[in-house]
Amino acid sequence: FGENPKRVYQDSKIKTRMNIAALLRNLLFKTKEYMEKKENGKDVPFNMQFEAMIPVLKKEMPLKCHAHRSDDILTAIRIGKEFDLDLTLDHVTDGAIIVDKIKESGYPCIVGPAFTHKSKYELKAKSFKTPKVMKENGILFSITTDSPVVPQEYLPICAALSVKEGLSEKDAIEAITLSPAKILKISDRVGSIKVGKDADLILCTSSLLDPQNEIKRVFIDGKPIN
Template identity: 30%
Template sequence: MRRVLFSACALAALALGGAAQAETIAVTNARILTAGPAGEIATGTIVFKDGKITAVGANVPTPAGAKVIDAHGGVVAPGFFATGSLLGAVEVGSLGNDLSVNNPAIGASFDIQYGLNPESGLFPVARLGGLTSAVVLPLPVGGRGGEDSDEEDDNASKYTAGPGGEGSKSHALFAGTGAVIDLAGHEALVTKAKVAMVAPFGQSGARVAGGSRGAEFVALKEALADVRDFMKNKAAYDRAAYRDLALSRGDLEALIPVVEGKMPLVAVVHRASDIRQVLAFAREEHIKVILEGAQEGWVVAAEIAKAGVPVLLNPFDDRPESYEELAATMDNAGRLSAAGVTVAFESTGGSARARETRYEAGSAVSHGMAYDAAVAAITINPAKIFGVADRTGSLEPGKDADLVIWTGDPFEPLSQPTAVFIHGQAQPMTSRQIELRDRYKDLGRALPPGYTHP
């Protein structure tokens, strides 16, 4: 057995070439947060090879010839998820994004996967916050917050789904489908595409439908009825021998998995009364839903739990920033979790601040959420909600070796990752920001030629 010092040099060597992928690696002397049935292991070993975990436990022997990384009592946790993230679709928000579309023929059929950039400079920053996966979701009209500005109101009116001077624009009822990606920065970054359809509800949904919440539900029911009719009469539709349908053929096709109950609908909703309406709508239409936002979710926690509906939320959404969020509170996550709701934390600040996801989890714990529930909210829960739990989200044999070694509790701001593995490959522990820091921290040395005057 060869012992390797737990150092940046050793980890850099692991990252070089394909040979490291085939090598057996054992991380020993670690407190392991499995996020799986084994729970927390006070002191244990995790072994992985060829990108997959082969063993994890308190008494796991180190395989002969394995490269050993001594965690020195640090924490090993699954790689975290940036859920509801903009990673890969937004570099600088003011310069545009690949998260939304204004095209009468493309609404539900908009697919986020095709615009993702595997070379995003924000991936390394996110990895240094312990993130190895992201759930990237399209932005619906009105965004994901509560009530919006007057400027956004004017913009939303362009998407009105009801009759108007420019006719029906029912495509705006649906924002498109999201994807789960890994953050290793390679071309094959999509773990699973078409994981969910996104739609705005509450005030934003009302704007799309012409100004009324009631109008949106009428428009949604008509749209789903059109999808069901389309499924039964595709041949007639293709011959132009069927009645006109509000949605394009692409949108109708994209919504078939939703009406069949195979693809969940992410309902962006905030107010408790709106949440109740969404739950009732899902029951009546026999579709699966995921609540996103849910700042007043704790008010109807028992109803959400009874319906078996998961919730995506940001624990920092604690202020009544609109009339849709008057009951927002820092203990929303804890109350929902205690009621039996499956909770996943959404990424703070879009893409540039996704690395702060672990701070959200720590804050939720400080406001009453159980520690293991907070761990689950950024690991196994998003993996389950979006259908990739068979591959990642917890440290179990057979799953991808997506894991992070920390100096201490990952929810403590002073703890830092010392190694990040995605599919068993060690990731560079640097980013452009760190490289720029190192380049210019010594002001006494000569500057590059571009910084000197002739």
């Protein structure tokens, strides 16, 4: 949603936010129609695009919604509710502005990257304070670097800067470990230290969020590799 598709597809019919929403809604509607015809045993021509979207309609795969501005976030929520989809709200730069609507939707948020310039108008509200607002309102969220926009090795620094803006250290670490695992629906395997989970661990000299922290030992599948 927003400026990215407008910029990339500016020479085609995708020129406005209204068109972007209409095209997505049309795709989902046609996919639903195609899927129902197949399930009812009707002979329909194979359509690769619709086939790719069927797992989204069946909630086997989330719809990943890139949305910075508040109106784009609300559009994503409306479409998600209209078609009863699982989706994630990615970036949610204006999330603090409409936090009540996001909480009401029940959709998880992937916040960031805030460690960049405000390179376009829709990023004017970008802030490391957003994770704290999400936590205070009981919204499941994680922090992202949007790698390679910001290299992924700076994820702990992004979390640390959120702590500087009021998020607790515990919640910041959870936002880059357990919370993303919950959003990805793999928290039964990874994201926290628990018997039976995949045991990939690191031993550090200080807090994971300390920029001077050094990793001294690495364990993969429970076995030391250094």
